[in-house]
Amino acid sequence: MSTPTTSFGREAAAALSRSKNEPAWLTEWREEAGELASKLELPKPEKMPLTRWTLDQYGTNRPGTAVAQTADLPAAIAGLLPEDTQGALIVQHNSSVIYTRLSDDLKKQGVVLTSLEEAARSHEQLVKDHLMTEYKKDEHKLAAVHAALWNGGVFLYVPRNVDIEFPIQALLFADDAEATFMPHVLIVADTNSRVAFVEQAATLLDGQDGQTLLHNSAVEIFAKAGAHVRYAAVHHMDAGVVDVAYRRAVLANDARVEWIIGDLHNGNTLTDTKSVLKGNGSTSDSKIISVGTGSQRMSLTTGAVHFGKSSESDMVTRAVMKEEATAIINGVTKIEHGATKANGQQTEKVLMLSPKARGDANPILLIDEDDVKAGHAASVGQVNPEMVYYLMSRGVSRKEAERLIIHGFLDPVVSEIPLAGLREQLHRILERKLG
Known part of the structure; x- marks a missing residue:
């Protein structure tokens, strides 16, 4: 049995990249991230110190076995697939993507769905132009670790004016507590395109008690002018998993993103979901729920940054807290100077089911422009x-x-x-x- 990696630097990151025969530019990129990871500090989420969390179990590269059809998927994975699997599907098992399905019709229209590792070779320029340009590898230690070690992952490109009828589905699954499990989802929706994407992150770690798996994941969405992206995610992993999920969307003129997030993980959780409304008339709608049980510790942050004129954001977070769980819920609306006529609204509500549970709702408005609308509401209470x-x-x-x-x-x-x-x-x- 191998020992999961707990520290690494430039050389180790480069060696891993070369072992997977990645392009030279990506090897160099991972080298830089590995060096940053050895120097940067952990993020400091509001009121949630991370020093006691197990965040240094990076795992080892454990690729799954590729299959040609869903019937050949491991039973644990097949059991998680919803019945309505029309359209496209991509599956990651531990450290690699093992199955991808995309209809011939979508391929003819120029839609690309593949692992991010493969896209770094076959769609090199698109990946180089977007990968971790919004969630940057020098933000903090966890970002640098992710940049150095991300594996498998999803790359979706939707060409100009293409409207995809059925949701694209991604199942990210791990059943090996010693595997590196750090998927990165990268979506580029070109001008006036429309797509719905559904991500499910799950684990099954039966018989592996006492070990911690770090799910250090990231999502980046780039919605070009007039594009509409609907992103739904459900995370439900074992209590022995630490769930780290940083999500970012960048919106051009008249683009729209919808976040629909179910953070239903059973262990400690750190999530940060942000929309950057760069374009005039861009809109963002974020809806997030979470349920805390046992002694869980959760930091849930939702943000919107307005640069574009007449841009609009709405954020709603609802959490239910049981037993001795703790949730710190932060909503941050930032309206930059020049974003006239912007409108940013947010609501955080926490429902307490136990006197020992704790739920803090922290709405924050940062306004650098006069001609705008902004508002917030927050409540913590019992049934x-x-x-x-x-x-x-x-x-x-x-x-x-x-x-x-x-x-x-x-x-x-x-x-x-x-x-x-x-x-x-x-x-x-x-x-x-x-x-």
Whole structure:
């Protein structure tokens, strides 16, 4: 049994890249990231110190076995695929992509769906022009580690004026606690294109108790003028996994991004989801839910940065906290000087189900322009007893009444998942977490 990597630098990052026969530019790029990783400090999320988190188990390269059809996928992976798998699908198993499906019709239209590792060779310029240009490798130590070690990953390119009817699906799965599991999703949506993308991150670490798997992931979306990208993600991994997810979207004129995020992970969680509205008339809509149980520690940050005139952002985060879980929920709206007529709104709501749980909602507005609109709302509270009493007066038990209220509290996000099968799966995950 090999020992997971806990430290590395320039030479180790370059050696890994050469072992995978990556292009010279990517080897050099990883070298630089490896050196940064040995120097930079961990990020410092608001009110959530990371010093006690296990963030130095980087794993070793453990590629999965490539398959030609879904019938050949491992049973644990096949069981996670929603029934409505029309259109395109890509699957990562531990450290590599093992399956990709894209219809001939989409290929003829110029759509590209492949692993990011393959795209670095076959679509070199597109990758070089966009990879970690918004989530930069020198932001902090975790970003540098990701840049040096990302593996498998997803590259999606949607050409100008192409409207993809069915959601693109990605399943990112690990069942080896010693594997490097650091996928990077890179989406480039060209002018006036439309696409929905659904990401599912899951693990199955039966019999590997006591080991920590670091899921250090990133998403970058580049929506060109008039493009519309809908990105849905559901994370439900084992308690022995630390989930780190940095998500970024950059919007050109009249572009739109929708984030629909279910952070339902069972272990410690650090997520940061940000839209950068560079273009005039660009819009961003972010909906995020989370459920904390046990002794989980979660830092959930949602942000929007306005540069474009008449740009609009709306952020809604809803969290349910049980037992001794802690969640720090940050909403940050930044309106830069010159972003006249911008409108930034945010809402954070936390529902407390235990006196020992903790939930902090921190709305932040940073305004450098006068002719704008901005607002925020935040609340932390328990289940409304009047609502429980009303349902009980109609013959519903107290437990069922609370369950219905909680599901109603989370439904504004759950109902937006663009795949019926995944919505049903999300309901099952919620049932398990809420008990």
